[in-house]
Amino acid sequence: MTIFTLAHLSDPHIPPLPKPRLAELLGKRVLGYLNWTRNRHRIHRRDVLDALVADLQAQRPDHIAVTGDLVNLALAAEFAPARAWLESVGPPERVTLVPGNHDAYVRGAVPRFTQTFGDYMRGDGAATGFPFLQRRGPLALIGVSTAVPTAPFMATGWLGQAQLDALDRMLAGLSGAPLFRVLLIHHPLRSKHAHKRLTDSDALQAVLKRHGVELILHGHDHIHSTMWFDGPTGRIPAVGVPSASSIAVGHRPAAAYNLFAIAREGDAWRCDMRVRMSLPGRGGEEIRSLRLI
Numbered sequence: 001m002t003i004f005t006l007a008h009l010s011d012p013h014i015p016p017l018p019k020p021r022l023a024e025l026l027g028k029r030v031l032g033y034l035n036w037t038r039n040r041h042r043i044h045r046r047d048v049l050d051a052l053v054a055d056l057q058a059q060r061p062d063h064i065a066v067t068g069d070l071v072n073l074a075l076a077a078e079f080a081p082a083r084a085w086l087e088s089v090g091p092p093e094r095v096t097l098v099p100g101n102h103d104a105y106v107r108g109a110v111p112r113f114t115q116t117f118g119d120y121m122r123g124d125g126a127a128t129g130f131p132f133l134q135r136r137g138p139l140a141l142i143g144v145s146t147a148v149p150t151a152p153f154m155a156t157g158w159l160g161q162a163q164l165d166a167l168d169r170m171l172a173g174l175s176g177a178p179l180f181r182v183l184l185i186h187h188p189l190r191s192k193h194a195h196k197r198l199t200d201s202d203a204l205q206a207v208l209k210r211h212g213v214e215l216i217l218h219g220h221d222h223i224h225s226t227m228w229f230d231g232p233t234g235r236i237p238a239v240g241v242p243s244a245s246s247i248a249v250g251h252r253p254a255a256a257y258n259l260f261a262i263a264r265e266g267d268a269w270r271c272d273m274r275v276r277m278s279l280p281g282r283g284g285e286e287i288r289s290l291r292l293i
């Protein structure tokens with residue numbers, strides 16, 4: 001039996017934050033910059049991120065999913081270091097990316113993000129835009145974008161009708177094929193906080209109930225999370241991870257990532273999840289494992 005291993009990390013919020021140019025400190029970025037200099041620079045650490053990626057690489061996954069928030073304020077100077085970091089994780093053939101709300105922090109950030117990371121968010125056959133579809137081993141990786149600029153203090157996500165319709169058609173086209181379908185999305189499908197929610201989650205859940213996927217991977221909340229959603233024949237697991245660069249603060253745990261071992265058993269899928277963390281100087285450890293499917 002062949003086992004395909006998919007690793008998932010999210011929300012690296014790659015530190016350090018470069019000093020903004022004065023012209024960049026307008027509107028929402030002023031608040032974000034104050035938040036970074038007061039709090040976030042202590043929470044998101046490069047040594048934490050590097051230890052996590054080193055442990056992930058040592059596990060030799062077949063593929064790696066990264067569900068957004070690479071940058072913090074989407075300053076021009078953040079993009080080159082973010083690209084260098086993602087290349088250190090792996091080449092586009094082995095790494096799939098979807099954007100997060102911080103990657104679309106202000107107007108103008110989305111085109112820059114797309115230009116910088118387009119090859120990590122491209123469908124097979126070089127198709128661009130969202131949703132995109134990549135086949136890797138037994139997987140069909142489907143990437144969507146919930147990243148839209150929002151008002152200060154807001155971190156909501158939005159797919160929009162065009163993307164939902166395209167996703168509906170894409171999933172209909174995959175029906176019947178023996179593929180393990182993984183939806184990559186930055187925002188969780190359910191949120192306790194109105195200012196952080198996916199605003200058209202109900203419409204997405206209706207699409208998923210019609211066609212199904214085997215697994216949903218998301219970030220955004222910076223916590224370990226497993227939720228279940230209705231599919232056409234059973235429940236779909238949706239799994240979130242903490243920020244890949246974070247120390248433990250309050251209710252938010254320290255950086256971790258997940259490994260999914262996926263195998264075909266007769267007519268059905270088996271998917272086992274392992275949660276790993278690796279803090280600087282402590283070495284890597286598995287903190288939880290469970291069978292999802």
Ligand SMILES: [Fe+2]
Pocket residue numbers: 069100101102155186219220221
């Ligand atoms: Fe986010």
